[in-house]
Amino acid sequence: MLKLTIVSRNSPLALRQVAEVFALLPDVKYRLRTAPSYGDKHKNISLLDTPPPDIFTRELDRILLRRQADAAVHSAKDLPYPLPEGLAVIALLPAGDQRDALVSRNNLPLRKLPRGAVVGTSSPLRRQELLSRRPDLRIVSLRGNIGERLQKVDSGQMAAIVVAVCALRRLGLAGRIAEILPFPTHPLQGHLAVTARADRQNLRKIFQPLDTRRTWGRAALIGAGPGNPLLLTKQADIYLRQADIIFYDDLARNIVRDYAARKIYAGKRKGRQAYPQEILNEKLYQAVKAGYNVARLKGGDPFIFGRGGEELEYLQKRLVDVEIVPGITAASAAAAAARIPLTYRGRASSVALLSGHPAHKIKTPAADTLVYYMAGTTLPEISAKLRRSGLPPRTPAVCVLNASLPAQSIIRTTLKDLKRLKIKDPLILIVGRTAENNAKI
Ligand code: SAH
Secondary structure (H helix, E strand, O other), rough: EEEEEEOOOOHHHHHHHHHHHHHHOOEEEEEOOOOOOHHHHHOOOOHOOOOOOOOOOOOHHHHHHHOOOOOOEEOOOOOOOOOOOOOOEEEEEOOOOOOOEEEEHHHHOOHHOOOOEEEEEEHHHHHHHHHHHHHHHHEEOOOOOOOOOHHHHOOOOOOEEEEEEHHHOOOHHHHHOOOEOOOOOOOOOOOOOEEEOOOOOOHHHHHHOOOOOHOOOOOEEEOOOOOOOOOOOOHHHHHHHHOOOEOOOOHHHHHHHOOOOEEEOEEEEEEEEEOOOOHHHHHHHHHHHHOOOEEEEEEEOOOOOOOOHHHHHHHHOOOOOEEOOOOOHHHHHHHHHHHHOOOEEEOEEEEEEOOOOOOOOHHHHHHOOOEOOOOOOHHHHHHHHHHHHHOOOEEEEEEEEEOOOOEEEEEEHHHHHOOOOOOOOEEEEEEEHHHHOOOOO
């Protein structure tokens, strides 16, 4: 008979959480091992400053990695991002109540607390929310297990505290709620998570029935290449064919035409963005949670000036697994179009990919070949900065517009004459010795 060793923190809430998980797996036997986390051992650390991200998991993570336990149960919102190498979330349980509650002396709601009252919270965001409604309050750091926290109110040390509704419910303390607060909470609040070593496939199978992510769709962050459909990778094509929804950028608009999925324009044209990044991130997340296979299609490569990193982080922090499909970046497409080797044995042994926008942030590092993206409105500034950094005025400079597309055009000039050019994005500027004339013969 299989018997697992489960590690948990020692608080009454943590123990309830373990019991709750295993009540759902009646056939699985387990032995409980408790261990105080770093945060349990250092109760003076304020969570309102910048606590270590693994403050509630460090010791338990180590126990798993040392193979002294099979799995750990956590409040999902306590997990550090990213998880330590070698660990994985093997189950994310469906959310309970995700809201926060106010517990106060005499059950007063927030608006009726006395002027200047002391209110405890462990979240800097909650502090902000509290102060935005009641700037007079004195917000202080709140630590300890739920019992110890409630004691701060009962002893008169604090007039009120903010606690997660689900924690109070789990402990049968819902009667202490004076008011449910309307504040947005951590996206994983109210979820329990089971972590284990990433290589424990058998454990994944045992916990899979509990994993709410079973019903989620897949997410892929896909590079579309420079625009010509022939430069799309086969892997990208497969994901795009399997997608239910494609969120696409302006530079990928030629590509999406070929696919049957629902298409949502998420690009930026003439400086106007279809959605602010934060809203787009949330739309991606909600679509995955609703069970759709989501393709996020970006021009070029998703990790080069595409804000792909932000989208990945947003989703991964919410425990969405994201596939990344690299794409041919505009620098490569422009170099191919203009026949400019970005490196060349003996002449150029380093390349820098740079942003030409905004003007005051243009960098001029000491690489042999410099490739500027988003340089459409800043060619004069780039030219001036590079000359000031010591590059000779006759250094070759080549602009490639619409690389790989029918409208492709190439302008070969020098650093000195670059400032006279007036051309429009999308263009790539390549500067360096290898950009001298290699035009087609
Ligand atoms: N992730 C993309 C870059 C996005 S930033 C990539 O890896 O290519 C947008 C910039 O990319 C544009 O301002 C332009 O500088 C460049 N770009 C994208 N496609 C291009 C193309 N077909 N031709 C020239 N430049 C292009």
